[in-house]
Amino acid sequence: MEEIIIRENIRIERQKAKWQEAIKIAGNLLLKNGSITESYINEMIHTVLEFGPYIVIAPGMAIAHAAPSASVLRDDISLVVFKDPVYFDSQNDPVKLLFAFSASKKEQHLEQLVKLSTLLSEEETVQALEESNTEEEVYKLVNSLVM
Amino acid sequence: MLKKLQIQAICGFGVGTSTLLMMKLTTAFKEYGVDAHIFTGDVIVGPTVPCDVIFTSKELAGNVQRKAKCPVIVITNFVNQAEIKDKVKGFLDSNKEV
Secondary structure (H helix, E strand, O other): OOOOOOHHHHEOOOOOOOHHHHHHHHHHHHHHOOOOHHHHHHHHHHHHHHHHOOOOEEEEEEEEEOOOOOOOOEEEEEEEEEEEEEEOOOOOOOOEEEEEEEEEOOOOOOOHHHHHHHHOOHHHHHHHHHHHOOOHHHHHHHHHOOO | OOOOOEEEEOOOOOOOOOHHHHHHHHHHHOOOOOOEEEEEEOOOOOHHOOOOOEEEOHHHHHHHHHHHOOOOOEOOOOOOHHHHHHHOOOOOOOOHOO
């Protein structure tokens, strides 16, 4: 079965980061494996500037994304676990789990995102993700549903 | 209820967070045994699409409310089934009285 998030798209970040930097870190993972072009990262930041921090969808959790556009080369998701939580000026601050995703078409909802939703509804899993110290741990937790 | 309820989940572009919300809403309406059509929309076009109720985030609610002709319900935690179930119940109860 297909993984929800591939190994290379997962990172533990120990440095303190402002929210713009945090989105860059998560976006760079997508950039590195060729799922987006660099401008998508700016589009994700712009989304927050335009609409506010609504991407912080639950306590400690944010999903950075922008509109489907030419900067998206394929559907993908990345995850950065911040050991020093990030502030977005949201009621759900501070953010420990930052996902970034790219969707190439509007009509098509990411199957991976749907699976992720199930995972993120489990409090124990979310807590375990937040407390993870290695990328391998995160990878196993995230993909526990499909493996 | 005569016609199927039209329920819209709105986020910035109708692709990401609204998808998560749509799933939770689907579960909630099913739990109450209500046959509803649940779909996603973006913050620009969504509010002008006819529907019975809109669920969205706190940050987008202001924008949505200005254009929408139906009740707008704010969800704080998009992965918390309990909150969503609770707010769906609130909507269904108020809908009955009308």
